[in-house]
Amino acid sequence: MHKVLILNGPNLNLLGTRQPEVYGHTTLKMVEETCVSHGASIGLEVSHLQSNHEGALIDAIHGAKGNQDGIVLNAGAYTHTSIALMDAISSVELPVVEVHLSNIHAREAFRHKSYIARVALGQICGFGLQSYVMALDALSAHFRDKGAV
Numbered sequence: 001m002h003k004v005l006i007l008n009g010p011n012l013n014l015l016g017t018r019q020p021e022v023y024g025h026t027t028l029k030m031v032e033e034t035c036v037s038h039g040a041s042i043g044l045e046v047s048h049l050q051s052n053h054e055g056a057l058i059d060a061i062h063g064a065k066g067n068q069d070g071i072v073l074n075a076g077a078y079t080h081t082s083i084a085l086m087d088a089i090s091s092v093e094l095p096v097v098e099v100h101l102s103n104i105h106a107r108e109a110f111r112h113k114s115y116i117a118r119v120a121l122g123q124i125c126g127f128g129l130q131s132y133v134m135a136l137d138a139l140s141a142h143f144r145d146k147g148a149v
């Protein structure tokens with residue numbers, strides 16, 4: 001069974017009450033529970049972590065090496081600023097799928113740039129909770145394709 005870490009960054013603990021016109025009414029708990037149950041249905045063991053602190057997110061990425069097979073990462077606003085998170089992902093050589101609830105490309109120009117995208121397998125954004133579900137499906141397909149090579 002492949003293991004996947006769902007890693008959520010700053011302000012995502014406030015999902016459900018935070019700018020519902022942008023992020024909807026889904027709470028972080030709903031995101032995490034959906035990921036665990038969808039993961040189980042496609043043969044993935046899902047764990048999750050949220051932090052508002054860049055260093056804690058970096059530590060979680062480091063800690064995933066050797067313990068997880070992949071990461072689904074919503075780095076929140078650090079997506080657009082954090083070379084340190086980008087370097088952490090490069091350092092652990094794990095497949096990472098970048099997710100966002102909102103369509104960052106349809107929003108302010110400063111959200112169009114992603115440091116994570118440079119080192120991610122791919123990016124899924126704009127589908128709310130479904131962005132995470134699709135990311136798990138993408139990782140599952142990635143593991144399957146890798147196994148087939």
Ligand code: DQA
Nearest residue numbers: 011074076077100101102111
């Ligand atoms: C977000 C998009 C980011 O630009 C923003 O800073 C967030 C949430 C999203 O999921 O849509 O905190 O990552």
